[in-house]
Amino acid sequence: MLHVFTIILDYAAFCSIILVTGIVVKVLYNLYLHPLRHYPGPRLWAATRLTWTCSMQSGNFHRHLRDLHDRYGPVVRIAPDELSYTDARAWKDIYGNRNIFKNRIWAGQEEATHPLSIVSTDEATHVRNRRALMGAFTEHAVIEHAPILESLVDTMIQNFKQDAIKNQGRIIVNISDWLNFLAFDISGALSFGESFGSVKQGYAHPWVEISCSFGKGIAMMASINYFRPLDKLMKYVIPAKVLEKMQYHKQLVHEKLMQRLAMEHKAKSQDFVGSIMAYNEEKGEVKIPMDEVEANMTVLIFAGSETTATAMVSIFMQLLKNPERMERVQKEIRDAFATEEDIKIANLSHLDYLTAVIEEGIRLGPPAAVGQPRVTPKEGEMIAGKWVPGNTYLAVNQFPTFRSATNFTNPDSFIPERFLPSSPYPNDKIASFEPFLLGRHKCVGQKLAWAEMRITLARILYAFDIKATVPPGDFGDQRTFIFWEKKKLDIELRPREECL
Numbered sequence: 001m002l003h004v005f006t007i008i009l010d011y012a013a014f015c016s017i018i019l020v021t022g023i024v025v026k027v028l029y030n031l032y033l034h035p036l037r038h039y040p041g042p043r044l045w046a047a048t049r050l051t052w053t054c055s056m057q058s059g060n061f062h063r064h065l066r067d068l069h070d071r072y073g074p075v076v077r078i079a080p081d082e083l084s085y086t087d088a089r090a091w092k093d094i095y096g097n098r099n100i101f102k103n104r105i106w107a108g109q110e111e112a113t114h115p116l117s118i119v120s121t122d123e124a125t126h127v128r129n130r131r132a133l134m135g136a137f138t139e140h141a142v143i144e145h146a147p148i149l150e151s152l153v154d155t156m157i158q159n160f161k162q163d164a165i166k167n168q169g170r171i172i173v174n175i176s177d178w179l180n181f182l183a184f185d186i187s188g189a190l191s192f193g194e195s196f197g198s199v200k201q202g203y204a205h206p207w208v209e210i211s212c213s214f215g216k217g218i219a220m221m222a223s224i225n226y227f228r229p230l231d232k233l234m235k236y237v238i239p240a241k242v243l244e245k246m247q248y249h250k251q252l253v254h255e256k257l258m259q260r261l262a263m264e265h266k267a268k269s270q271d272f273v274g275s276i277m278a279y280n281e282e283k284g285e286v287k288i289p290m291d292e293v294e295a296n297m298t299v300l301i302f303a304g305s306e307t308t309a310t311a312m313v314s315i316f317m318q319l320l321k322n323p324e325r326m327e328r329v330q331k332e333i334r335d336a337f338a339t340e341e342d343i344k345i346a347n348l349s350h351l352d353y354l355t356a357v358i359e360e361g362i363r364l365g366p367p368a369a370v371g372q373p374r375v376t377p378k379e380g381e382m383i384a385g386k387w388v389p390g391n392t393y394l395a396v397n398q399f400p401t402f403r404s405a406t407n408f409t410n411p412d413s414f415i416p417e418r419f420l421p422s423s424p425y426p427n428d429k430i431a432s433f434e435p436f437l438l439g440r441h442k443c444v445g446q447k448l449a450w451a452e453m454r455i456t457l458a459r460i461l462y463a464f465d466i467k468a469t470v471p472p473g474d475f476g477d478q479r480t481f482i483f484w485e486k487k488k489l490d491i492e493l494r495p496r497e498e499c500l
Contacts, residue, residue, distance in 0.1 A: 030080040035389035041068065041077030052079040053223040059479025062369040062399035066476075069400045075384060082373060082393035086401040087384040088432035094374050094383060094394055095439040102441075103375040103393055106222040117295035118444065119303075126441070129296060132288045133444055135275035136190070142447050144270050146345040148189050149452055153459050156182055156199045157340075160464070161495050169494060172469055176313045176489040177204070179456070183309035184208050186452060187301050190271045192256040193263045207252065207301070215306075215483030222372075253294050253301070272300055300445075302483075307367035308449050310484050312456060314365025314475045315358060317489060318414040320468040325416060329357050330461045340463055348454040356416035358453050362435045364414060365475035366398040369484065371437075398435065399476060407432040412474070464493040 027047045031037065036046070045051045045068075055061045065084055068076045074087040085094070094100055102121040116122060118129040135141060156178060164171040181198035184205065188196040196205035260266065260273050268274065276288050276296070288296075319326040332353045337343050348354070373393035376383075380390045388394065403411045408418065409425040418425045436443035443449070460466070469490040479485040 034080060036077050036081065036083065036392065039075060039077040039083060040072040042072075046077050046080060049079050049226050052082070053226065056219055056223050056481075059481055059485060062397070062480050063476065065370065065397050066400040066403055069404060074404075074406060075386070079393070081391065082395075083383075083388065084400070085384060085394065085396045086404045086407065086432070087396075088407065088429045089384045090394075090396050091432070091434050091438055093381070094396060095434075095437055095441060097381065098440070099377045100374045100381060100394075103373050105225045106218070106372050116292060117299050119299050128287055129292065130444060132276045132279035133272060133296065133300075135270050135278055136272045137444050137446075137448055138270075139447060141270040141275070142451050143346070145190060145448065146451065146455075149186055149345060149455055152182060152185050152189070152195060152199055153456050157459050157463055159199070159202060160493055164493060164495050171493050172490055173493060174488050175316055175491050176309075176486050179309045179312045179316075180204070180208055180305070180486075182456065183305040183312075183452065184301075186308075187305040188256075190304075190448075191260070191273065191297050191301050193260040193266045193269070193271065193273075207249070216481040219481040249298070253298050257294055257297055272297065304445055304448075306483050308452050310365065310367040310486065311358070311362050311449070312453055313486055313489060315361030315453075315457065316491065317472045317475050318361050318364055319357070320466070320472050320491065322414050323467075325357065325414065326461075326466065329353050329416075333458050333462050337462065340459065343455070343458050343462060345451045345455050348458055349450075351454075351458070352420060353416065354454065354458065356419040358450075358457070359419045359433070360414055360416040363402045363408070363433060364412075365484075366402055366435050367484070368435070368437075369399040369480045370397045370482070371395040396434070399480075401432055402435075403476065404432070460493075464495055466494075467492050 030047050031043060034046075042051075055064045065076075065078065068078065069084070069086050074085060075090075076084050078084045101123060104121045106121075116125045116129070118126060118133060120126050120129070160171055160173065178199075181202075181204060184207065185195035185197070185199050188194065188205075196207065198205050198208060257273065261277075266274060270278075273293065276293055280286050280288060319329070332351055333343075336351060373395040376388050376390050376392045376394065378390035380392075381388055383394060401407060405411050407429040409428055415424070417423060418428050419430070436446045436449075469492055472489065478487055
């Protein structure tokens with residue numbers, strides 16, 4: 001028996017030596033022989049993917065990237081096989097290049113077991129779903145959606161006013177929560193034909209709470225998938241509560257979709273479901289099967305709401321920290337409209353300073369702070385003037401790019417004027433600012449997002465005098481797990497007399 005035990009110990013020791021030797025050899029290869037060894041970056045990040053993983057799971061990946069770019073320059077090696085860029089040229093070289101595709105590691109396991117959607121890494125599937133959904137995001141469709149957006153925004157404004165009247169002409173609200181309620185209700189209305197009632201009721205639908213963990217799930221999946229075969233164990237380590245939420249989410253999507261399909265008055269609507277159904281009808285066959293319709297609704301309900309709400313929270317945070325710019329944008333809006341009722345989506349695009357405020361707010365708090373890396377073809381590609389070997393992961397990460405002093409003067413300051421024709425900083429590299437991406441994966445909902453942000457900000461800024469209850473911090477100090485973990489943002493609203 002002792003002899004057997006000794007053999008087992010010897011075998012375990014031998015396996016340990018082999019494992020450690022393998023790790024050491026791999027680390028040495030990554031540092032001194034890997035094709036990316038000449039790219040700048042910290043050795044600890046270049047040696048192993050574990051450093052990247054720890055940073056991603058900490059929620060501080062975006063800040064770590066900024067620090068690395070500030071130290072090493074516009075291209076940094078952030079993993080043995082990955083490069084991060086802040087160079088404006090990389091936008092076109094990566095996202096405008098049809099030879100560079102989405103990497104399959106981030107969503108590999110998910111796509112192997114779930115229906116595909118518009119965010120699929122398979123290009124043919126992405127194109128098919130994108131074409132099916134385009135009808136919901138055209139300018140004509142946004143005009144159709146406008147009354148829905150305007151009505152939900154008006155409901156929120158009226159709630160604020162009524163509560164203020166009850167409270168001696170003032171009210172304190174957590175604007176971060178309310179903007180989430182609003183964006184989620186809009187996504188619900190355009191996905192399933194009716195809102196979730198969060199704005200009307202003044203509290204979150206359970207789905208809003210689930211969205212907070214949605215990004216964490218993506219970040220966790222992306223991290224584990226780099227360490228195969230550990231990814232096969234994921235389904236065994238997911239907490240029971242998370243599995244329950246996933247099942248609830250799946251069931252709710254199915255129920256809401258069935259309700260939407262049964263709405264006869266929505267048969268010709270250009271909402272998300274209507275656009276897909278019209279596409280199938282136009283093609284004379286089922287191009288997007290029902291399981292993919294559900295998968296698309298799952299994506300849009302979160303991506304369409306969380307990103308827009310995040311952008312507006314960032315904008316409000318910057319305005320609260322810069323009262324002189326708050327005053328300027330309020331003056332522009334109030335001078336442009338005689339009454340609140342005159343403020344419509346159709347007549348807001350000409351407000352240049354409001355547009356600049358939105359752009360600058362997004363620059364400082366980009367909803368997509370870090371990007372899903374693309375991967376170079378096996379023969380390699382030229383990126384930002386330098387050859388990159390094949391099978392290299394690369395991305396332009398928005399937070400470090402938009403906060404880079406090589407791209408923007410006073411990069412941490414809120415200066416909307418930089419986006420005006422008479423910019424005080426003509427040497428700013430505005431070409432580095434691509435919050436909606438570019439190329440074939442450019443955000444399909446850009447026009448809708450602009451409409452939502454403009455009408456929401458214009459209505460609030462017109463109707464209320466606003467101030468912070470406590471000095472806001474830097475939006476970038478919050479954590480991000482693909483989606484931002486937004487903190488409470490209390491503001492005081494005082495309705496203007498002419499708006500009561």
